[in-house]
Amino acid sequence: MELRRPSNADEAAAALGNGSVALAGGTEVVPLMREGLLRAETLVQITDAVPRGISGTRIGAGTTLAELEVDPQVPQALREACSLAASPQLRSMGTVGGNLLQATRCWYWRLGFDCWLHGGERCFAKDGAHREHAIFGNDLCASAHPSDVAAALLALGATLRTTRRELPLAELYRLPTADDRSTTTLAPDELILELDVPEPGASTYLKAMDRRKWAFPLVGAAAARTDGGIRIALAGVAPIPWTLDGAAALDDATPLPGTAYKVEIARALVRRALAQVDESPRSS
Ligand SMILES: Cc1cc2nc3c(=O)[nH]c(=O)nc-3n(C[C@H](O)[C@H](O)[C@H](O)COP(=O)(O)OP(=O)(O)OC[C@H]3O[C@@H](n4cnc5c(N)ncnc54)[C@H](O)[C@@H]3O)c2cc1C
Numbered sequence: 282m283e284l285r286r287p288s289n290a291d292e293a294a295a296a297l298g299n300g301s302v303a304l305a306g307g308t309e310v311v312p313l314m315r316e317g318l319l320r321a322e323t324l325v326q327i328t329d330a331v332p333r334g335i336s337g338t339r340i341g342a343g344t345t346l347a348e349l350e351v352d353p354q355v356p357q358a359l360r361e362a363c364s365l366a367a368s369p370q371l372r373s374m375g376t377v378g379g380n381l382l383q384a385t386r387c388w389y390w391r392l393g394f395d396c397w398l399h400g401g402e403r404c405f406a407k408d409g410a411h412r413e414h415a416i417f418g419n420d421l422c423a424s425a426h427p428s429d430v431a432a433a434l435l436a437l438g439a440t441l442r443t444t445r446r447e448l449p450l451a452e453l454y455r456l457p458t459a460d461d462r463s464t465t466t467l468a469p470d471e472l473i474l475e476l477d478v479p480e481p482g483a484s485t486y487l488k489a490m491d492r493r494k495w496a497f498p499l500v501g502a503a504a505a506r507t508d509g510g511i512r513i514a515l516a517g518v519a520p521i522p523w524t525l526d527g528a529a530a531l532d533d534a535t536p537l538p539g540t541a542y543k544v545e546i547a548r549a550l551v552r553r554a555l556a557q558v559d560e561s562p563r564s565s
């Protein structure tokens with residue numbers, strides 16, 4: 282296998298595609314390669330090609346979660362989402378760009394079952410073990426997107442700059458369809474370079490998990506208040522990070538038998554998150 286280390290974004294984008302894979306902190310790429318779920322003849326180390334650091338509302342895609350969680354320029358919801366994610370060691374390696382693109386934690390998928398998302402005929406989780414799975418968008422694949430960070434950024438109304446375009450974060454994601462089973466709209470040779478995260482009036486991120494620390498979200502709820510109203514987004518409830526059109530939209534959830542409890546958790550978290558951003562003073 283070849284390892285390339287381009288020094289700028291254009292060179293990195295040119296080196297991608299044709300089966301090569303971008304490598305940032307490697308906390309997702311390395312385990313996936315070890316398990317044979319990701320194959321690459323060339324790894325393109327993007328550390329020198331992608332911006333890193335925080336300047337006002339701009340965040341380089343190479344910024345680590347550990348850097349984000351302590352920076353006072355970063356809105357509270359994003360700081361909280363980062364500090365509640367993974368372990369300190371993973372947060373000091375894992376970048377925000379890589380976090381947005383992490384794959385599902387569905388064990389059928391991670392164990393290499395020939396399930397629908399892997400190109401097979403059926404979703405094993407729907408008839409099998411699915412306690413951690415989705416309550417929305419789960420028609421074909423019932424996986425639950427594991428990114429706390431993406432839910433916070435969705436609620437905050439973040440936009441992305443890539444090597445090809447600028448887009449709202451919501452447009453980075455798509456529900457997989459029979460024709461295209463990918464969950465993002467990113468091209469194989471496209472890199473996320475930077476995020477723009479507008480400062481909210483107030484924001485928060487709340488997370489329910491099986492352990493008090495270092496666990497993926499069963500449900501994560503982010504809320505951000507802006508002049509345009511309050512935006513809510515959820516983690517752990519759909520194959521992609523999920524924007525919720527108000528608390529009442531939880532009535533439209535389509536839980537599986539084993540995930541109905543998540544609707545009630547989401548209701549409680551959303552209620553608390555809304556109360557927090559309603560009461561918070563401006564500037565957090
Ligand atoms: C045990 C464990 C627990 C975890 N718990 C949580 C949790 O509770 N909450 C949570 O939100 N996350 C959690 N994570 C996920 C973790 O935060 C991510 O693995 C990490 O942020 C990924 O960043 P990275 O830089 O290591 O990405 P990499 O592993 O380097 O890359 C991940 C993916 O993104 C692509 N990529 C990376 N950067 C870019 C870019 N700039 N442009 C285009 N493509 C890019 C890579 O090609 C790859 O497909 C956990 C991970 C582990 C292993």
Ligand code: SF4
Pocket residue numbers: 385387388389390396397398399403404405406407414421422423424
């Ligand atoms: S939930 Fe998705 S990833 Fe998991 S078994 Fe079903 S199709 Fe595969």
